[in-house]
Amino acid sequence: MIDSTSLTAIADTATQVAAIAGMNLSTLDIIGYIVIAVGVLFDLLGAIGLVRLPDVYNRLQSATKSVTLGTLGIMIGILIVEGFTSIGIKAIICGVFLLLTAPVSAHALSRGSLRFGAKMWKGTVIDSYGKDKLGGPQIETKEKKDEVA
Amino acid sequence: MRRIILCVLTYGFWLILTLPGGDRLVWIRHVTDWPIYIVGAVVAILAAVFFGGEFTHQPLSFLNPRRWLWAIVYIPVFMWHMLVANLDVAFRVLHPRCPVNPGIVKIHTDLKTDVAKAFLANSITLTPGTMTVDVDGDTLYIHWIDVVKDGTDIEANTKAIAAKFEKYLRRIFE
Known part of the structure; x- marks a missing residue:
């Protein structure tokens, strides 16, 4: 298991490595950069999901969740590196606004594409919204022809 | 009442957004920075006048x-x-x-x-x-x-x- 002493040891080692490379980083800086790296990793996962998942709605899931947490991670990392300076506080405000606005945009996009008529993936189990509001489930029925091209 | 609370919140937010830069946090500005306060106040009042009606109906619950x-x-x-x-x-x-x-x-x-x-x-x-x-x-x-x-x-x-x-x-x- 990872505990706080081993984390501190890792951070100390990282500080020494950075010092050899000619960079002057404190333990807090290292932790901040690790948080930023994790955030970037989640952003990357979100991007991969955007390519791999089957339809608009699943892609929105991936884009919204991973990218929100990833970008929030970057903002928190900036706060840790910068401390409570004007930059750090602005970063945290950005994070709060991201949390408030990202789900709203995902909601608007998904509702808009349903109403526009973007069909859901053929493996979709149920579409209560289409059944109640749009006069029938909006699930695509046959295989796409141009998938090879 | 709603508009006053919205105005205060907006102005506080403006002050946080326009904090002076630098290595450490400085809460008090130099005297020559007064336009920032004025612009913030004007914008906060305008926002409160125009969008106060959209604000929450129980503003006191903020307290x-x-x-x-x-x-x-x-x-x-x-x-x-x-x-x-x-x-x-x-x-x-x-x-x-x-x-x-x-x-x-x-x-x-x-x-x-x-x-x-x-x-x-x-x-x-x-x-x-x-x-x-x-x-x-x-x-x-x-x-x-x-x-x-x-x-x-x-x-x-x-x-x-x-x-x-x-x-x-x-x-x-x-």
Whole structure:
């Protein structure tokens, strides 16, 4: 298991490595950069999901969740590196606004594409919204022809 | 009353946004920076005049410490669910076969106020495999990336998706 002493040891080692490379980083800086790296990793996962998942709605899931947490991670990392300076506080405000606005945009996009008529993936189990509001489930029925091209 | 509170909040936000830069935090500006205060005040008053009508109908509940306390309790709970959600999505994305079982299901909420419903919808969107598509009265339509059974049981859906947030949001917003 990872505990706080081993984390501190890792951070100390990282500080020494950075010092050899000619960079002057404190333990807090290292932790901040690790948080930023994790955030970037989640952003990357979100991007991969955007390519791999089957339809608009699943892609929105991936884009919204991973990218929100990833970008929030970057903002928190900036706060840790910068401390409570004007930059750090602005970063945290950005994070709060991201949390408030990202789900709203995902909601608007998904509702808009349903109403526009973007069909859901053929493996979709149920579409209560289409059944109640749009006069029938909006699930695509046959295989796409141009998938090879 | 609503407009005054909105004005104060907006102006406070402006002050935070325009904090002087530098290595450490300086709360007091140099005297020659007075235009920043003036511009902020004008914009805050304009915002309060134009958008005060859209603001919450119970502005005094901002001053209720119990609500703030529950909001502070809610943040780590929410963060935890969000982290789990992301690991879940990450697993699905990286899995060779993309194991998704998506669908839009209905859930039912007991929350009454609009703000509480908005926050419930936002929380649902940011947590495990669920995304709010539409809100209609007390029914929410949720796109669920991994539908349990056939997804027609509204009670079971509600329990799986919304119950963990509702108890906190009810205490914060109602």
